[in-house]
Amino acid sequence: MLKVGYIGLGIMGKPIARNILNAGYTLVVHNRSRGVVDELATEGAIPAFSPAEVASKVDIVFSNLPDSPDVEKVALGEKGIISGAHAGLIYVDNSTIKPATARKVAEELGKLDVFCLDAPVSGGDVGARKGELAIMVGGPSEALEKVRPILEVIGKSITHVGGNGAGQIAKAANQIMVAAQMVAMGELLILAQKSGADPEKIIQAIRKGAAQCWTLDNKPQRLFRGNRQPGFKAFMQAKDLNIILDTAREYGIPLPSTAVNAQLFNAMLQSGMANLDNSAVIGIIENLAGERLQTHD
Amino acid sequence: MLKVGYIGLGIMGKPIARNILNAGYTLVVHNRSRGVVDELATEGAIPAFSPAEVASKVDIVFSNLPDSPDVEKVALGEKGIISGAHAGLIYVDNSTIKPATARKVAEELGKLDVFCLDAPVSGGDVGARKGELAIMVGGPSEALEKVRPILEVIGKSITHVGGNGAGQIAKAANQIMVAAQMVAMGELLILAQKSGADPEKIIQAIRKGAAQCWTLDNKPQRLFRGNRQPGFKAFMQAKDLNIILDTAREYGIPLPSTAVNAQLFNAMLQSGMANLDNSAVIGIIENLAGERLQTHD
Numbered sequence: 001m002l003k004v005g006y007i008g009l010g011i012m013g014k015p016i017a018r019n020i021l022n023a024g025y026t027l028v029v030h031n032r033s034r035g036v037v038d039e040l041a042t043e044g045a046i047p048a049f050s051p052a053e054v055a056s057k058v059d060i061v062f063s064n065l066p067d068s069p070d071v072e073k074v075a076l077g078e079k080g081i082i083s084g085a086h087a088g089l090i091y092v093d094n095s096t097i098k099p100a101t102a103r104k105v106a107e108e109l110g111k112l113d114v115f116c117l118d119a120p121v122s123g124g125d126v127g128a129r130k131g132e133l134a135i136m137v138g139g140p141s142e143a144l145e146k147v148r149p150i151l152e153v154i155g156k157s158i159t160h161v162g163g164n165g166a167g168q169i170a171k172a173a174n175q176i177m178v179a180a181q182m183v184a185m186g187e188l189l190i191l192a193q194k195s196g197a198d199p200e201k202i203i204q205a206i207r208k209g210a211a212q213c214w215t216l217d218n219k220p221q222r223l224f225r226g227n228r229q230p231g232f233k234a235f236m237q238a239k240d241l242n243i244i245l246d247t248a249r250e251y252g253i254p255l256p257s258t259a260v261n262a263q264l265f266n267a268m269l270q271s272g273m274a275n276l277d278n279s280a281v282i283g284i285i286e287n288l289a290g291e292r293l294q295t296h297d
Numbered sequence: 298m299l300k301v302g303y304i305g306l307g308i309m310g311k312p313i314a315r316n317i318l319n320a321g322y323t324l325v326v327h328n329r330s331r332g333v334v335d336e337l338a339t340e341g342a343i344p345a346f347s348p349a350e351v352a353s354k355v356d357i358v359f360s361n362l363p364d365s366p367d368v369e370k371v372a373l374g375e376k377g378i379i380s381g382a383h384a385g386l387i388y389v390d391n392s393t394i395k396p397a398t399a400r401k402v403a404e405e406l407g408k409l410d411v412f413c414l415d416a417p418v419s420g421g422d423v424g425a426r427k428g429e430l431a432i433m434v435g436g437p438s439e440a441l442e443k444v445r446p447i448l449e450v451i452g453k454s455i456t457h458v459g460g461n462g463a464g465q466i467a468k469a470a471n472q473i474m475v476a477a478q479m480v481a482m483g484e485l486l487i488l489a490q491k492s493g494a495d496p497e498k499i500i501q502a503i504r505k506g507a508a509q510c511w512t513l514d515n516k517p518q519r520l521f522r523g524n525r526q527p528g529f530k531a532f533m534q535a536k537d538l539n540i541i542l543d544t545a546r547e548y549g550i551p552l553p554s555t556a557v558n559a560q561l562f563n564a565m566l567q568s569g570m571a572n573l574d575n576s577a578v579i580g581i582i583e584n585l586a587g588e589r590l591q592t593h594d
Contacts, residue, residue: 099492122506134506138494159502162494169494170502173485177508180481181474183554188470191541194548195396197435197459197466205456205467209419209431210529211474213510232507244488251491254585257480260557288551 001025004150005054005061007074007081008095009036012121013064015128016094016154020062021045023153030054051075055084060147061091067239068097075105087113090143092151094135096120096236098243099165099172100250102138106164115143116164120171121155124232132156136174138166172247175240178278179261181215182237186282189223194291200224219279226295231277238265238274298322301447302351302358304371304378305392306333309418310361312425313391313451317359318342320450325351348372352381357444358388364536365394372402384410387440389448391432393417393533395540396462396469397547399435403461412440413461417468418452421529429453433471435463469544472537475575476558478512479534483579486520491588497521516576523592528574535562535571 002025006017009031021027021044030048031037037047048054051074055061061081065071071093075081081091091114093102099118106116117139127133133155137144144151144160151158161170192202200220207216222228241262248255267284268274276283286292299322303314306328318324318341327345328334334344345351348371352358358378362368368390372378378388388411390399396415403413414436424430430452434441441448441457448455458467489499497517504513519525538559545552564581565571573580583589 122503122508124507134502136502157505159498161498161502165492166494166498169489169492170499173489173499174503174506174508176485176488177478177481177503177510177513180477180554181508181510184474184477187552187555188473191473191545191548191550191552192466192470194550195462195466195544197463201456201458201463202467202470205431205433205458206419206471206474208454209471210421210511211419211471211478213474213478213512214507215510216474247492248488251488252586253488253491253588254582255484255488256561256585257477257554257557258484260554264553285551288553289549291550 002060002150003028003058005029005048005058007031007051007054007061008064009040010064011125012094012128014040015125016064017045018043019131019154020150025150028054028057050079051081052079052084055081055089056086059090060150061089062094064094066095068101068243071095071097071105072101076108082109082112085109085112085114089114090117090147091115092117092119092147094119094121096171096240096243097168099168099247102168103165106139115140117143117147118165118167119151120167122171122174135159136161136167136170138162138168139164172240172244175237176244176258178215179237179241179265180257181213182278182281183261183264185215185219185279186285189220189282189293190285190289190291193293194289199293215279223279223282223293224295225297228276228280228283230275231279233274234265234268234276234278234280235274237278238262238269241265299357299447300325300355302326302345302355304328304348304351304358305361306337307361308422309391309425312422313361314342315340316428316451317447322447325354327351347376348378349376349381352378352386353383356387357447358386359391361391363392365398365540368392368394368402369398373405379406379409382406382409382411386411387414387444388412389414389416389444391416391418393468393537393540394465396465396544399465400462403436412437414440414444415462415464416448417464419468419471432456433458433464433467435459435465436461469537469541472534473541473555475512476534476538476562477554478510479575479578480558480561482512482516482576483582486517486579486590487582487586487588490590491586496590520576520579520590521592522594525573525577525580527572528576530571531562531565531573531575531577532571534575535559535566538562
């Protein structure tokens with residue numbers, strides 16, 4: 001059976017790694033802080049002390065890290081995957097990072113006959129725990145086919161969108177739409193309330209028509225109960241939007257609406273809302289409008 | 298049986314009026330240009346020569362007009378509904394206009410014991426023909442209950458959202474979300490293509506997750522086939538967004554993202570795209586990016 005490694009055992013990485021372990025794979029794990037490594041070791045995982053060590057011991061190495069520089073360091077830095085790489089190793093990155101970084105890593109590791117897949121996920125920590133993530137994959141088909149049985153353990157939909165970097169582009173596209181819906185929801189709720197309508201009835205009136213979306217299906221009831229806890233944290237949404245704007249600038253594409261939405265999420269970081277849910281961007285609209293959404297139990 | 302009037306027989310008003318007629322109601326019709334009046338007369342409708350004449354002959358009078366000033370004129374102007382009004386008349390406006398105008402009309406006609414409902418619709422000309430509109434109603438419950446059997450002929454969902462003007466606020470909320478989704482779709486498709494991914498695969502990867510929406514379910518395949526015909530015309534979307542911004546200014550609510558989206562739809566009017574579908578706002582992103590979405594049959 002394939003030996004698997006997992007580097008980066010945070011809010012997403014830990015439940016994903018656990019699902020791989022519980023599916024019966026030999027799993028080598030590494031994380032900067034050691035507590036979670038010890039925890040998974042008691043469940044049967046093999047601890048390692050560097051990305052290089054993980055890479056040297058496995059057939060397929062995953063990572064799940066906060067941002068592009070972290071991935072570059074873990075993949076290509078000192079004691080990185082590159083130092084433990086062997087021909088035929090497959091590297092699957094579940095992080096959400098810049099497409100350009102995904103391509104650079106694939107190019108560098110490709111020189112050592114390591115195959116790379118960028119495989120960012122959507123579905124949050126709940127989806128990670130349940131093994132029900134949506135996985136967007138960029139990279140060579142042959143590598144994807146070898147990894148697919150493991151991806152099927154951690155996700156419910158696996159879409160191969162193109163070559164290296166394409167998975168990250170899909171994730172960027174996803175976040176453009178999610179951010180737009182979150183901001184629109186905030187704007188429409190505050191407009192409705194301040195202009196004298198009942199926001200709950202407004203949502204009821206519009207959610208089955210052309211405005212229908214996952215956001216309106218899932219988020220308003222939480223907001224009406226005063227629940228702005230994540231879910232998906234605002235600072236991660238802000239990070240993703242900044243990746244998108246960096247990528248858009250690189251390719252010379254103006255994104256007027258996404259640029260504004262990015263500013264609103266960046267404003268959350270300056271307003272003590274960084275660790276709230278992405279739907280809590282309504283808080284910025286509230287601050288702008290001087291009107292707070294009414295809540296009830 | 299109730300006698301019904303319908304004023305404004307355009308792309309939406311004509312099929313709605315026809316459904317009321319076909320349901321067996323006596324229907325008095327008026328329109329500025331007479332061709333469509335003659336057409337409905339051959340089907341059994343009774344022609345009238347002014348809004349006042351319609352109002353004087355019916356129990357319930359509907360209107361469906363382009364914008365707020367048109368409604369104000371038809372309701373309160375010379376030979377308007379106000380001149381033919383009688384106590385107990387119910388006036389139902391299916392137009393999408395400013396909430397403030399809906400309230401003003403209700404207040405003025407209320408002085409003559411006319412009951413008003415603002416009842417804007419969502420679902421386009423297809424929904425109008427099929428009698429499957431979503432109808433958002435503001436105004437007194439008693440009037441709504443009298444009108445409900447007729448609304449059930451023209452729509453599949455009727456939501457009472459509050460007092461006069463609340464129906465228009467619901468429609469505004471709907472259009473905030475719809476515009477956000479249309480612009481986000483345009484931005485993500487052009488970003489995906491120009492950064493080297495296949496836009497169709499990107500849509501496939503994201504449309505079942507947190508980005509899911511009516512827009513992604515219905516519009517991308519039309520765009521990929523090069524079809525930008527309405528549907529819902531861009532200039533109507535622009536008009537609705539400008540109503541929203543006027544209303545937001547009136548209540549002192551900044552709407553940063555909707556304001557940008559309104560500018561992009563306004564740009565369509567200056568770029569020969571006024572009569573295209575609202576999804577054709579991607580054309581403005583194409584112009585900004587110098588990249589045209591690839592199409593196939």
